[in-house]
Structure formats: C-alpha cells, structure tokens
Amino acid sequence: MKAFEEQKGRRMESSLSLDSGGVLEYHANSRPDTIYVQGKDSIIYQPVEVPGPVTNVLTWWQELWIRLGKLLVVGIAIRYIIRRFK
Incomplete structure (x- = not known):
C-alpha cells in the first residue's frame, strides 16, 4: 500500500502515503464552514x-x-x- 485517501465528512478529507524512503506522510484538509447565523441580543x-x-x-x-x-x-x-516647546 503506497497511498490512501479518505473523505471523513463533507468538509474533511485526509491522505496517507508512504514514500520510497520509508517516510510516512499524513495530511488532513478541511474546508471552512461559511454559515452565517444572525442573532439578536436577548x-x-x-x-x-x-x-x-x-x-x-x-x-x-x-x-x-x-x-x-x-x-x-x-x-x-x-x-x-513646556520643555518640549521651549
């Protein structure tokens, strides 16, 4: 197994890979949530x-x-x- 990609949710995905030098790389990417909820002071x-x-x-x-x-x-x-403007 050289690489593995996975989507954990609608806005979260991750990837796992093993390069030829034996280094394990893991990356997690997430898209920001852009919902704006207008509230009022109660x-x-x-x-x-x-x-x-x-x-x-x-x-x-x-x-x-x-x-x-x-x-x-x-x-x-x-x-x-006084000393400043003298």
Whole structure:
C-alpha cells in the first residue's frame, strides 16, 4: 500500500502515503464552514437600586493621596509640554 485517501465528512478529507524512503506522510484538509447565523441580543439591562448601607467608601486620607497623585501627573505633563516647546 503506497497511498490512501479518505473523505471523513463533507468538509474533511485526509491522505496517507508512504514514500520510497520509508517516510510516512499524513495530511488532513478541511474546508471552512461559511454559515452565517444572525442573532439578536436577548439580554436587557435594567439598573436596579439595591437598598442597604454603602460599602467600600474611601477615607479622607485615601482621597487626599488620589487627588495629590492626579495633581502630580498634571504637573509632570505641563512641565513636559513646556520643555518640549521651549
């Protein structure tokens, strides 16, 4: 047996061969499925208020560090712009 070809399905085929050097070669080819199914979104988002206490509130110290960090970034950006166009 030197070669064997087989169709595994409508879109899948394979071939098997043995060359003179004793090397076994196997190839599988498949054609892509080109069916397009149009779907619609079935998830409807409605915000709902959940009663209860507010959790994960930042302390004044955490808010201070966040604001200082933002000011630092703005200051660095302004300094970069001024030096870039000087």
